Amino acid sequence: MTPKNAPGLKTVEADKSKAAPAKKMTGAEIVLRALADQGVEVMFGYPGGAVLPIYDALFQQDKVRHVLCRHEQGAAHAAEGYARSTGKVGVILVTSGPGATNAVTGLTDALMDSIPLVCITGQVPTFLIGTDAFQEADTTGITRPCTKHNTLVKDVNDLAGAIHEAFHVARSGRPGPVLIDIPKDIQFAEGKYKEAADSMAHAYFPKTDPDMDAIEAAVELMAGAKKPVFYTGGGIINAGPAASKALRELAALTGFPVTSTLMGLGAYPASDKQWLGMLGMHGTFEANWAMHDCDVMINIGARFDDRITGRTDKFSPHSQKIHVDIDPSSINKNIRVDIPIVGDAGKALEAMIAVWKKRGFRADQEALSQWWKQIEKWRDKKCLAYQGSDSIIKPQYALERLRAHLAKDKRKQFISTEVGQHQMWAAQFLPFNDPNRWLTSGGLGTMGYGLPAAIGAQVAHPDALCIDVAGEASILMNIQEMSTAVQYRLPVKIFILNNQWMGMVRQWQELLHGERYSESYTDSLPDFVKLAEAYGGIGLRAETPAELDGVIEQMLKTDKVTIVDVRVDQRENCFPMIPSGKAHNEMILAPDASQFDKKLV
Amino acid sequence: MNTSAYRTKSRRGQSVYAPGPGEENIESHTLAILVRNEPGVLARVIGLFSGRGYNIDSLSVAETDHAGHLSRITVVCSGTLAVIEQIKAQLERTVVVQEVKDLTVTGPYVDRELGLVRVVGQGEKRIEALQIAESFRARVVDSTLDSFIFEITGTAEKVNAFIDLMVPLGLAEVSRTGTAALARGGITERIKE
Ligand SMILES: Cc1ncc(C[n+]2csc(CCOP(=O)(O)OP(=O)(O)O)c2C)c(N)n1
Ligand SMILES: [Mg+2]
Numbered sequence: 001m002t003p004k005n006a007p008g009l010k011t012v013e014a015d016k017s018k019a020a021p022a023k024k025m026t027g028a029e030i031v032l033r034a035l036a037d038q039g040v041e042v043m044f045g046y047p048g049g050a051v052l053p054i055y056d057a058l059f060q061q062d063k064v065r066h067v068l069c070r071h072e073q074g075a076a077h078a079a080e081g082y083a084r085s086t087g088k089v090g091v092i093l094v095t096s097g098p099g100a101t102n103a104v105t106g107l108t109d110a111l112m113d114s115i116p117l118v119c120i121t122g123q124v125p126t127f128l129i130g131t132d133a134f135q136e137a138d139t140t141g142i143t144r145p146c147t148k149h150n151t152l153v154k155d156v157n158d159l160a161g162a163i164h165e166a167f168h169v170a171r172s173g174r175p176g177p178v179l180i181d182i183p184k185d186i187q188f189a190e191g192k193y194k195e196a197a198d199s200m201a202h203a204y205f206p207k208t209d210p211d212m213d214a215i216e217a218a219v220e221l222m223a224g225a226k227k228p229v230f231y232t233g234g235g236i237i238n239a240g241p242a243a244s245k246a247l248r249e250l251a252a253l254t255g256f257p258v259t260s261t262l263m264g265l266g267a268y269p270a271s272d273k274q275w276l277g278m279l280g281m282h283g284t285f286e287a288n289w290a291m292h293d294c295d296v297m298i299n300i301g302a303r304f305d306d307r308i309t310g311r312t313d314k315f316s317p318h319s320q321k322i323h324v325d326i327d328p329s330s331i332n333k334n335i336r337v338d339i340p341i342v343g344d345a346g347k348a349l350e351a352m353i354a355v356w357k358k359r360g361f362r363a364d365q366e367a368l369s370q371w372w373k374q375i376e377k378w379r380d381k382k383c384l385a386y387q388g389s390d391s392i393i394k395p396q397y398a399l400e401r402l403r404a405h406l407a408k409d410k411r412k413q414f415i416s417t418e419v420g421q422h423q424m425w426a427a428q429f430l431p432f433n434d435p436n437r438w439l440t441s442g443g444l445g446t447m448g449y450g451l452p453a454a455i456g457a458q459v460a461h462p463d464a465l466c467i468d469v470a471g472e473a474s475i476l477m478n479i480q481e482m483s484t485a486v487q488y489r490l491p492v493k494i495f496i497l498n499n500q501w502m503g504m505v506r507q508w509q510e511l512l513h514g515e516r517y518s519e520s521y522t523d524s525l526p527d528f529v530k531l532a533e534a535y536g537g538i539g540l541r542a543e544t545p546a547e548l549d550g551v552i553e554q555m556l557k558t559d560k561v562t563i564v565d566v567r568v569d570q571r572e573n574c575f576p577m578i579p580s581g582k583a584h585n586e587m588i589l590a591p592d593a594s595q596f597d598k599k600l601v
Numbered sequence: 602m603n604t605s606a607y608r609t610k611s612r613r614g615q616s617v618y619a620p621g622p623g624e625e626n627i628e629s630h631t632l633a634i635l636v637r638n639e640p641g642v643l644a645r646v647i648g649l650f651s652g653r654g655y656n657i658d659s660l661s662v663a664e665t666d667h668a669g670h671l672s673r674i675t676v677v678c679s680g681t682l683a684v685i686e687q688i689k690a691q692l693e694r695t696v697v698v699q700e701v702k703d704l705t706v707t708g709p710y711v712d713r714e715l716g717l718v719r720v721v722g723q724g725e726k727r728i729e730a731l732q733i734a735e736s737f738r739a740r741v742v743d744s745t746l747d748s749f750i751f752e753i754t755g756t757a758e759k760v761n762a763f764i765d766l767m768v769p770l771g772l773a774e775v776s777r778t779g780t781a782a783l784a785r786g787g788i789t790e791r792i793k794e
Contacts, residue, residue, distance in 0.1 A: 144645055145652050149696040152640065169696055204696050329690035332683065 027156045027187040028057035031120065033522020034163035036063040038195055040091050042082070044066070048095025049135060050122030053187035055093075067459055067488060070480035072099050074452040077478065079349035080115045081456025084439050085414055087240060089116040089170050090456065096122045097135030100181075101142065105446060107177045108146040112443025113263060114238055118166045119147075125152055125185035125291055139181045148176030154183070156191030161199035169194075172227035173206030174327040175238055208326065210343030210351055216300070218322045218339045219355040225296035226367035227374075228256040231279065231308075234263030234442070235301015235345040237327060237435045243267070243346030244435040247300065250353050254363050257375060259287035259304045263442040266432035276375070277384075280308040281578050282424040284384035285587065288576070291316050292584035293374070299323045301345035304334040305443070306580075314583035324348040354497055381405040383576045383589055384428055393545050395422065395497045395568040399469070402495060405552045406430070412464040413437060416458040418450040418474030421503035421574040426469040448477025451494060455481055458490040465493070465556070472498040472565075473522055482535035485561035493555050494563045496528060499570045507573045511593070532563035541565040630659060630685050630705040631712055631782045634674040634692055638664050640699045646674055649695065655680060655688050659714070659757065671699065675712075675753035675782050677757070704782050712782035716760040721748045722771030730770040737763045748773070756780075 025033065031054050035043065042065040047055045056065055067074035072094045079090030090110075094103050100121040110117045122135040140152045149169045151160050158180065164415030166178040208393050222228060232252060236243045244267040251274055258268045258277040268275055277284035279291055291297065297319045302308065304323075309315040312334060321337040323330075324345055331340040341348055354363075386396045406413055415430055416439035417423040423440060432438050439457060441449035450468040458466040468475075475496055485492050505520040538558050542551040548566070555564050575590040627741070636642045650657050658677040665673040678688055685703070692701045694755055704710040720730045723746075730749060734741065739753035753763050757780055764775055 140641055143646070144641065144648055150641075173694070272753065327694060329694050331690070333687055333690075336683075519662070571742075 013326035014172050023192075025193055026053065026057070027159050027182065027189050027191065028053035030062060030159045030191065030193050031163065031182070031187070032057045032061050034160050034196075035091065036061070036460075038089070038164065038167045040064050040089075043067050043091035043093050044078040044082070045093030046070075046072050046075055046095065046099060048097075048099050048122065049094035050124060051093060051099070051120075051121075051182075051187070053184065054120070054122065054182075058093075066093070067455075067484065069452065069455075069484050071478060072102035072482040073105050073448065074478050074484065075456075076103045076117070077109065077446070077449050078456035078459070078481070078484075079108050079117050080106065080113075080449075081416060081439050081453030082460050083110075083115050083117060083387070083456075084237075084453070085436055085457035087436060087461045089118055089167055092117060092119045094119070095135065096119055096124055096139065096492070097137045099135075100137055100139040104143060104146060105444075107143055107179065109441050109444040109446045109449065110177040111146050111148065113441065114175050114234060115177070116170040117177035118163070118170050118555055119143075119177060119179040120163075121179060121181045122187070123152065123181045123183040126183045127185070127464065129183065139179070143179050146177070147179045148174075149444075150179035150181065152181040152183075153186055153191075156186050156189040157194075159186065159191065160194040163207060164194070164196040165201035165204075171205055172204060173208070174235075199409055204251070204513050206326065206555040207328075207342055207346060208344040210324065210341045210348040212351065214339055214341045214469045215348065215351045216355055218341060219352050219359070220252065221296055221320055221322060221339065222256075222298060222352075223240070223356070223359075223361040223363065225256070226364055227290075227293060227295040227371045228254070228363075228368075229276075229290045229294040229297055230256055230258040230268075231260075231297055231299045231302055232258060232264045232267055233261040233300070233302025235324070236264055236267040236349075237301075239301065239326075239344050239346035241435055243301075243344075243349060246349035246353060248344055250349055250356070253353065253356055255365075255368055256298070257290055257372070259283070259290065261305070261308055261442070262427055264302060265427060265438045266435045269433040270431040271433055280305075281310070281580070282428065282574055282576065283578075284428070285381045285576055285589065286378035288578065288584040288587055289378045290375055294319045297321045299325075299337070300349060301325065303327075303330045306334070309335060310578045311581055311583045311584075316584070343489060381589065386572070386590065389569070390545060393542065393548060393566060393568045395425050395499065395566075395572055396429055397545060398495075398497060398542075398548060398566050398568060399425055401548050401552055402467075402469075403430055405549075405556060409465060409556060410484040412461060414439060414454065414458065414461065414464055414466045416440065416450040416453040416466070416468045418468070418470045418477075419445045419447045419504075420471040420474060421499070421507065421572070422469055422474075422497040424504075424574045425497070430469070447471075447474035449474075451475060451478050451492070452481045452484075453495075454492045455485055455490055458485075458492050459488065462490075466490075467493045467495055470494050470496045470497050471503060472500060472528070473502045476526075477530070482532070482537055482561060482563075489559075490561060491559050492561050492597065493558070494561070495555070495565065496565050497568050498525075498528070498565050499568050499572065500525060501570055503572070504574070510573070511577075512579065526562050528565035533559070537561035537563060539563050539565065541567070543567045625681060627644040628682060628685060628705075629677060629679045631710065631780060632676045632678065632689065632692070632702055633700075633702040633704055633782060633784075634676060634698060635700040636672050636674060637697045637699065638670045638672040639697060642672070643674070645695060645697060646676075646692065649691055650678070650688070653687075653691065655684065656721075659777075659779040661781050667788075675780055677780050702784070704784060707784060708751050709785045710782050711785055712756055712780050713754050714757050714760050714780045715778045716753045716764065717742070717749045717776045718753060718764060718767055718772065719748060720767050720771045721773045722749065723747050727768045730767060733763070733766050733770075737762060
């Protein structure tokens with residue numbers, strides 16, 4: 001590669017000339033073997049000097065496939081999309097220095113949204129570490145706060161163990177990203193392979209079984225509830241499909257209303273009548289008011305994030321709270337709860353069902369029907385209503401049409417998003433009826449997440465329909481992944497709600513910064529149709545409501561990556577909205593917006 | 602069945618979400634943290650404090666179990682009770698951390714700090730410094746005609762008090778180890794709270 005890496009190569013040749021005892025493997029071979037033993041079918045990556053030995057080993061085997069992304073951030077998000085859509089660990093392979101630093105956003109994203117990833121980074125040879133060598137970065141130092149765990153392997157005999165442990169840590173307890181930094185000389189060096197079973201150095205076994213006494217206490221509280229609500233989150237998705245099933249069963253048994261965070265969408269079917277819609281800053285009126293007024297809140301696998309709670313001292317002031325979380329540090333972090341339960345969401349739900357049945361509980365029907373009446377009144381607000389138009393495409397209308405077409409499509413459907421208004425509208429208007437179908441960057445809010453995430457999902461599910469609902473600003477952040485989609489014939493659909501603005505930024509500026517639109521308009525946008533074609537994909541455009549259906553139909557038929565440039569109303573705002581620092585019952589709806597005090601910053 | 606044992610302590614019979622006045626009290630806690638002795642582990646623990654805005658008042662660390670590859674980090678940290686609980690939970694979920702014990706809660710425990718204190722002075726001040734050192738049971742570990750280095754061990758408060766008294770007597774330089782602490786009594790196992 002570069003002259004500076006030459007010493008690494010020399011050492012290796014010296015090593016290899018020594019008669020190697022049988023069954024020894026090079027570090028690079030150990031990496032591939034460990035990945036295969038961990039059941040990895042595909043990884044996402046980008047080569048470079050410090051990982052060439054691993055790429056060489058990759059070339060000489062056929063168990064693990066590699067998808068070449070066009071940017072390490074893209075590779076990381078693709079691995080996230082793969083992981084989220086399959087429940088498996090996503091794997092990334094990148095080089096040292098810029099390869100590793102480019103992956104940092106994806107690692108942070110995975111940490112915030114509890115996505116299991118294993119990231120393998122190349123590092124300069126051990127004898128060059130600390131010398132400011134070419135493409136050296138302190139990768140473990142940089143990624144320490146944005147990984148669940150990371151490690152620099154300095155002895156080839158530790159390598160297999162480190163990789164097995166990385167998979168174990170990534171998927172155990174609260175899932176997250178784990179990074180293994182492998183210096184180039186370690187990749188060349190020969191050493192012993194260790195089986196996964198022999199590699200548990202840390203004895204990391206977080207508690208997943210809930211305390212049964214706490215479950216009993218929780219179920220008693222639920223049975224006596226008059227105004228209960230299930231507040232569910234991404235923990236249910238992470239606990240696997242059985243957890244979603246258990247949630248449905250418990251909701252049916254109790255008859256309680258269900259809401260969910262952005263990350264939990266799909267765990268409970270949006271088509272069900274007990275579904276209140278998403279809660280939080282852009283959640284529904286009924287969900288937020290139910291949270292505010294409830295007397296018993298049952299939080300399963302959500303973490304009282306500030307986008308959910310709004311102002312914490314006014315958060316659900318009259319309720320007793322049950323909180324199931326696999327991460328003990330999530331409990332009593334933002335909101336004090338009455339019954340904390342540390343454990344796996346699925347196991348806790350199943351235990352609750354068992355106790356509810358065993359003790360023959362019945363919900364207080366009288367109180368519950370009053371509660372549902374109240375909820376119906378909130379629903380009657382029709383908080384997602386918007387002003388329709390014949391001449392201009394309203395973004396909400398575009399999603400309603402997309403929803404109608406999706407309802408007729410028999411394929412498995414995965415929806416990813418970028419970040420902004422379009423993301424919130426997608427969460428509000430598209431129906432999520434199954435877990436693991438919704439891929440969005442919740443905790444970090446990473447623009448540029450959606451296209452690579454959809455690519456990752458499509459790699460895992462070649463016959464499925466994978467759609468990235470995008471904004472025109474966000475899509476440009478990882479647009480280069482178009483090329484990946486073309487190369488691997490991944491017919492991902494990119495449905496851009498093109499308002500020519502960083503809409504969410506513009507909305508805050510309008511409502512909270514005196515309508516001073518500082519740098520939120522994107523001039524000189526590309527022609528997205530031509531851009532798609534330039535990459536070798538298909539470009540479509542809809543400029544009027546009348547064109548929309550035809551364009552969506554066409555999009556659903558294409559067999560190549562397709563960008564749909566939907567020109568939508570530039571001034572539309574996303575409601576309902578709880579301005580940050582406000583309480584749930586201070587949320588504003590579209591009609592209130594004109595009276596909103598715009599001097600309030 | 603008595604369910605109250607599984608509930609977070611709540612005031613006025615109802616759960617309360619904003620910290621009440623009682624909870625705003627800043628407390629100091631001594632945590633004994635057993636970690637796997639591997640590169641970067643101290644950075645991980647310290648990074649957790651700095652990254653999340655927690656206060657460390659003192660810190661000491663050394664390998665304590667060579668065969669088991671374990672090091673012991675003793676941290677004295679301060680914050681509201683809720684913050685201290687968060688610190689412990691955050692430490693506990695860290696992969697390299699084997700055990701976190703809040704000695705302030707599990708009590709009783711012994712804590713000691715070692716200080717080296719250099720005092721420069723002559724005549725009366727020098728004699729006075731020596732006398733005070735004696736009453737604090739500080740040892741003289743170096744002396745020249747116009748200086749002493751005292752070695753003092755004790756609680757952080759005792760070391761503080763000694764240093765304060767040395768200020769007018771020519772205090773020149775101080776080096777402290779940070780607190781080391783152990784639970785008292787006949788426990789032989791490491792107990793997970
Ligand atoms: C990487 C990154 N940079 C900046 C932001 C802040 N941000 C949040 S939404 C947004 C605007 C997104 O615009 P667009 O993709 O067009 O979506 P729209 O809101 O218009 O639907 C920005 C800049 C972010 N979330 N991520
Ligand atoms: Mg936009």
